[in-house]
Amino acid sequence: MAYRVIGEGAMLLHFAFLVYVTFGGFLAWxxxxxxxxxxxxxxxxxxxxxxxxxxxLTHVEDWARLNAGQQGFGDTGFIDNYLGGIVYPEGQMIVFELMVSTSVAISWIGLILIHLRRRHRPPPTPHTADDHEPRA
Incomplete structure (x- = not known):
């Protein structure tokens, strides 16, 4: 039972890692x-x-699954095992890598643009109590 929990935990960490790699740059916005x-x-x-x-994590999950009596990865890795044929066509790992790389590049370029916009924005003018009084 413990090996199965370790295997499932490693799988979840793997997915979290992939999600963060792909979309973590957008959090920085x-x-x-x-x-x-x-x-x-x-x-x-x-x-x-x-x-x-x-x-x-690949080694940890494979080790845990084998010790739990489940099927290990064999010659494939985590991404091919779980995402091949679902997120990208079977045997086309480059498609997945390009999708992730594009997402990271867009997020970082967007972050640079946001930073430049904030840098060149004029500072806000201070408001006084007179600004809120109705004009006659």
């Missing part, structure tokens, strides 16, 4: 400080996609 969390996570995801780094 509202909360700019979250960019500092998104940068290393997106960088690690890029390393997984471009360099072939292995996500430790």
């Amino acid at each position: 509202r909360w700019p400080r979250t960019l500092w969390l998104h940068l290393p996570i997106a960088g690690y995801a890029l390393g997984i996609a471009a360099i072939g780094w292995v996500c430790p």
Whole structure:
């Protein structure tokens, strides 16, 4: 039972990781400080996609599922196992990677534009009590 819980937990963390990589940059539009969390996570995801780094959650989930008597990943990884043929066509991992990369790029470009707009906006003028009195 414990192995199954570990496997399910690793799967949920995997999905949370993918959602945050894909959409976390958009959170920085509202909360700019979250960019500092998104940068290393997106960088690690890029390393997984471009360099072939292995996500430790993949090993944890595979190990837990095998010890729970369930089917492991075999030659596939988390994304191919759960998203292949659902989010992108079977065997077309590049489609998924391009979708995620496009989302990250749009979110970061939007964040830069928001930052520039805020920077060039004139400061608000202070209001006085006289501003709220009716004019005669």
